[in-house]
Amino acid sequence: MSTVVYLSNQQIHIVEGVRGKTATVNRYLSFPAPQGSIINGIIMDQETFGSFLKEIWSANKLQTKDVNLVINSSKFVGQNMEIPKMADEKTLEHIKRGFSNIDRSEEKVYGFIRLEGSHKKMKRLYAESVSPDFISDYISFFEGIGIKLKGIYSGEGGMISLVNATAAKNFDTFMIMIADSMTLTTVLYVKKVFTYYNSVRCFHEPGSEDYAQDLTRSASQIKQFMQANQLDSELEVILLAGVEEKDLSFYKTIMKEYGVQTKIDIFSDTKNIKGLDGIFAQKYLFATSGLFNGGNGSNYILRYLSKKTEKKANSNTIYFVAIGATLVVAGIAFLIAFLFARGRRKQLEDLQAYNTSPGTLMQVETYDELTYRNSFLVGQYLSIANINENLDTYPWATKNVREHIFKLSEGYATVTLTSCNSDSGTTDMSVTAENPKVINEFITILMSQKMFHNVTYTGYSYSAENQYRVNVSCTLEESVGREGAEDED
Numbered sequence: 001m002s003t004v005v006y007l008s009n010q011q012i013h014i015v016e017g018v019r020g021k022t023a024t025v026n027r028y029l030s031f032p033a034p035q036g037s038i039i040n041g042i043i044m045d046q047e048t049f050g051s052f053l054k055e056i057w058s059a060n061k062l063q064t065k066d067v068n069l070v071i072n073s074s075k076f077v078g079q080n081m082e083i084p085k086m087a088d089e090k091t092l093e094h095i096k097r098g099f100s101n102i103d104r105s106e107e108k109v110y111g112f113i114r115l116e117g118s119h120k121k122m123k124r125l126y127a128e129s130v131s132p133d134f135i136s137d138y139i140s141f142f143e144g145i146g147i148k149l150k151g152i153y154s155g156e157g158g159m160i161s162l163v164n165a166t167a168a169k170n171f172d173t174f175m176i177m178i179a180d181s182m183t184l185t186t187v188l189y190v191k192k193v194f195t196y197y198n199s200v201r202c203f204h205e206p207g208s209e210d211y212a213q214d215l216t217r218s219a220s221q222i223k224q225f226m227q228a229n230q231l232d233s234e235l236e237v238i239l240l241a242g243v244e245e246k247d248l249s250f251y252k253t254i255m256k257e258y259g260v261q262t263k264i265d266i267f268s269d270t271k272n273i274k275g276l277d278g279i280f281a282q283k284y285l286f287a288t289s290g291l292f293n294g295g296n297g298s299n300y301i302l303r304y305l306s307k308k309t310e311k312k313a314n315s316n317t318i319y320f321v322a323i324g325a326t327l328v329v330a331g332i333a334f335l336i337a338f339l340f341a342r343g344r345r346k347q348l349e350d351l352q353a354y355n356t357s358p359g360t361l362m363q364v365e366t367y368d369e370l371t372y373r374n375s376f377l378v379g380q381y382l383s384i385a386n387i388n389e390n391l392d393t394y395p396w397a398t399k400n401v402r403e404h405i406f407k408l409s410e411g412y413a414t415v416t417l418t419s420c421n422s423d424s425g426t427t428d429m430s431v432t433a434e435n436p437k438v439i440n441e442f443i444t445i446l447m448s449q450k451m452f453h454n455v456t457y458t459g460y461s462y463s464a465e466n467q468y469r470v471n472v473s474c475t476l477e478e479s480v481g482r483e484g485a486e487d488e489d
Contacts, residue, residue: 001026003063004290007033007041008072008155011181013287014062021165023291025275028284031056041073041155043141050145057147064147069138070290072155072199077102078128080115080194085123088297095127102129109135109304112297113157116168117193126160126194135304151290152300158289159187160194165292166269168192173233175222176267177215178285179206179242186218188225190233196225207247212254215240219260220424227393227478241267242282259456259475395425395476401451405429405474408449412442418471425453425476436460436468446474453477 006013017025037049095110108129115124178185188196204210397420409415413433447455454475461469
């Protein structure tokens with residue numbers, strides 16, 4: 001039986017259950033932390049928070065061993081990697097080099113989770129780095145209140161392990177949105193491979209229209225991310241977790257009104273996540289993620305202890321190498337002095353003086369700085385080139401596009417363009433005619449055009465001029481309007 005503690009903002013979730021490739025949860029507990037005692041997963045008041053946890057452990061008769069901690073904190077920095085297949089220790093060295101531009105100035109502990117989609121010679125990973133002091137502080141804190149931690153996991157890594165073992169087995173390209181007490185977390189998988197993770201603060205009341213709009217914005221951001229990164233896979237489903245099932249129909253209606261046409265459903269997997277009487281408490285999803293075995297590479301206690309051992313071994317090695325090098329240098333110096341006397345000794349001193357002179361050292365330092373600067377500029381150039389390529393994929397409601405819309409309306413209705421949004425690629429228009437059937441025929445023509453990705457419209461309204469009016473919104477397909485756009489007035 002394992003106990004998992006989840007810390008995020010001012011909330012503490014605790015689950016007890018069986019840990020492995022699937023999870024069985026036997027008990028759920030939730031407590032608000034004392035005001036200001038933890039912020040962003042970081043313990044701010046150790047005395048207050050420690051006394052609070054002691055009371056919880058005693059009152060609920062929780063075990064003090066086989067305890068795992070899940071921390072949702074921005075202190076963990078992650079990125080996707082694709083590296084050659086190799087043993088775990090060599091994998092960690094490769095990951096360290098991958099973080100060299102981020103972690104240049106300080107020591108870090110590195111962890112990883114294996115992802116689907118590996119090739120014969122390559123494997124995909126989600127790798128993270130975190131300060132060793134961040135891990136050691138938690139180990140010391142829990143030991144100080146009589147609790148021995150067996151594992152420490154990041155909230156992001158834990159959620160990826162959970163989704164790998166659940167939704168990723170049932171869908172190829174999907175999005176899961178996890179509603180926490182103060183945050184909304186979105187996880188994107190493309191062809192069963194974790195691709196993107198984002199977490200934003202959410203201040204609106206669940207079940208309200210504002211909350212539904214928050215869900216809509218997160219879904220739209222993911223779709224924009226897929227378009228910007230030219231991910232051609234079609235989104236199969238949006239899974240909502242941590243929301244009330246009774247609100248699902250309302251959320252679907254609002255999200256569809258704002259242009260989200262993807263299928264929306266409640267996240268549920270009683271096959272891989274089993275709870276009391278088969279009921280799964282979705283609001284404990286992050287805590288439950290600690291019951292899924294993401295491999296030793298994702299346990300930051302093991303990684304921290306391994307780094308300490310490695311550091312000690314390296315220290316001993318350096319010590320003995322230094323002694324050996326000193327003896328060798330002393331022997332060589334003695335031999336040179338004996339064989340070549342003062343003349344050769346002077347020549348040696350001149351060479352040593354040249355190698356350690358300020359001018360030589362400055363040249364070496366200049367070379368290193370220029371090499372690093374060159375690498376940085378190449379990276380900047382490639383980033384700018386990539387941005388330019390992505391910009392070329394955005395649609396543009398040019399003069400030719402607008403004239404084409406007007407031409408299509410001839411003989412059907414009068415069209416007035418009301419707005420063009422370059423961010424979303426939408427062109428809004430007002431369509432009027434004496435006969436609503438004619439308007440409907442014109443909208444059918446718009447829907448058949450390859451230049452439009454999506455066409456939506458509101459209900460009819462009748463004006464004093466004996467005209468029927470409909471507001472139509474057209475979403476342009478990728479790159480529409482770009483060809484020859486520079487030649488327009």
